[in-house]
Amino acid sequence: MSQTRHVPVMLQRCLDLLAPALEVPSPQEPVVVDCTLGLGGHSEALLAAFPSVRLIALDRDKEALRLSGERLAPYGDRATLVHAVYDELPEVLARLGVPKVQGILFDLGVSSMQLDEADRGFAYAQDAPLDMRMDQTTGISAAEVLNTYPPGELVRILRAYGEEKQAKRIVSAIVREREKEPFSNSARLVELIRDSLPQAAKRTGGNPAKRTFQALRIEVNGELSVLERAIPAAVEALAVGGRIAVLSYHSLEDRLVKQVFAAGAANTAPPGLPVVPERYQPRLKLLTRGAELPTEEEVAENRRAAPARLRGAQRIREEER
Secondary structure, X not given: OOOOOOOOOOHHHHHXXXXXXXXXXXXXXXXEEEOOOOOOHHHHHHHHHOOOOEEEEEEOOHHHHHHHXXXXXXXXXXXXXXXXXXXXXXXXXHHHOOOOEEEEEEEOOOOHHHHHOHHHOOOOOOOOEXXXXXXXXXXXXXXXXXXXXXXXXXXXXXXXXXXXXXXXXXXXXXXXXXXXXXXXXXXXXXXXXXXXXXXXXHOOOOXXXXXXXXXXXXXXXXXXXXXXXXXXXXXXXXXXXXXXXXEEOOHHXXXXXXXXXXXXXXXXXXXXXXXXXXXXXXXXXXXXXXXXXXXXXXXXXXXXXXXXXXXXXXXXXXXXX
């Protein structure tokens, strides 16, 4: 499998956001964490751009760790790759004896490799087993979700995670079909979604199966609940002056990141205090105005960049204990 086709999204902008924290001379080497290693594009760029940094990179996908391990081998012991989900960051840092880090990067969503490897079942454009687990050693597959979840729960998932307006129609078709024969492959699901949507709904926004596949993937991998734990934990792991950059690909992820950053950047003092005590001062400074979008040129070169939203923040104060 060629590694050249993987183009990291908004790469230069991520490097620029993190640079001030990683270029500061410090007594010990600065540590940067890539919480979503994938094929290692962002990680490789971080190691190349900042020759003094040590990289810790996490991924729940063993195949991604193997391929990235080959790619990052030239950097030797500057790179530590760990099989973990990104909400396990505090445990990983504790195990490695790293109290605080200078930079953290999240590139959320599905890696190019997972989309491009047909047998993983992430892509709706080709027929494959309905798996969708980022870590294939654990958890339930998308097929099990489709075949066993009660209808009401499936509707909730499609609405909440896929923002699918036709959730009820799609789920009633799924329930009808799964009684005849359980779902195992993606092509049957794609066809069923196409058949159950009204004409008008098929004319908008690309493949009509996209939203359902997104919802199933988020459910199978517990992505939003993991992210709810991971972003606050990452902010906690930053040293004062440290920076975090988060790339998200749909509004649910972006909203979560926005809420955590906004809470960290807020003054929490009760109203009317003449002087705001230190413990009420903001812990974060926002580095992006809202969410930054990829340029038109980048989207033209890499269609997977189109939905990306980038937010950055800097840790400006220690937690009061």
